[in-house]
Amino acid sequence: MVINNALILIIEDEPEIAEIIGTYLSREGFRVITAGDGTVGLAHHLRLRPDLVILDIKLPGRDGYEVLAAIRRRGDTPVIMVTALAEDLDKLQALRIGADDYVVKPFNPLEIAARAKAVLRRTLGRGSEKMLRVGSLTIDPQAYRAEVESAAGPVMVDLTRTEFRILSHMAAGIGRVFERSELVDACLPEGEALNRTVDSHVSNLRRKLAAAGADGLLVGVRGVGYRLDNIHGQ
Template structure:
């Protein structure tokens, strides 16, 4: 799967410069002109790394980084025209992984991108070996093996059903709108209102819930969307 990098900067020329260098290295590149647009893109796409400008109008880079860290842990490289140590310390404190000062050498930035992705991949692989199972209320899911068990018994889910359940299990207690689930799982916007997600949720419940009409694992938040029960926990895999 192609690695996706999100560039967040209110200067189009800066975004274009970075995009050209990253695209030349084979990365898929998304762009945002401000923090709010960046947050929206992280909800719609799987982002592997973010390059985030500090000084932007509206929601600046510091606030954007802090909000990203409430839900996601992709590497974040912050860009800034400031050179003071206090600004760097503040950026690292809110969750940034690296700091690059403008003006910058694009080749150095690409090298830092590669370094951060390697580090996160090593961390993710080590973490996956220890905690690669997710369990809620007797339902256990293995994301990499794409298998599901209900109280130890294997259950067959279709690919779409599995992807929906995996999304909810990875974010226990987080409510996802139907449109957001569709965009993440199908990888495209849901252009019209339909009951596709509702039908898939019903089929998932029929396969994993003790009482599908009174679910305890995949919950409906009326008027908003769906969530997994918040008692999810990783199961050690030795």
């Protein structure tokens, strides 16, 4: 999995911060481009197709939440939020929209570089991943697509990135119980290590699967964690 020479777009309205982040990323071999507001950042994203976006929330023009939502509508470019907003609600909102990681200012630039590498390792090189099937559910890791087969045909399950990661990770181990801590390490952004956050994502995932016709596929194991139950999915 190659991450050298990846293109990273920094959308940050404070030039000093953008320069610091860019300098450290460049030292690690990444190519860097910057934008000072959300509108320009989205234009760069559309034109240049970066491998990763580092995104502030408080931006002139379109704020970070709007930019993140627009990027998600276009595809699955990984996004790291870098912001002074430190409340859990701010983090949860960003993660629910589809952020891959969330870093609070002030920060160590070395940490940004390390997190960028971690996110790129998770997101680049997915071409070798195969389709996963669990009963009536089919998961395509390359397309970030999940469908439930019904009598009327396939039903798309509209998932966030984190929900999709959790589902794919568990689908690789049918019948096995996954502890919350394992799901945090494997599927949630670095620094977002709250068990209640996992429970929230799993609850939303279970509800969406049920709505698509796969009720009972994802089950909880009291005091331990969760598992995908193939019997209910058949």
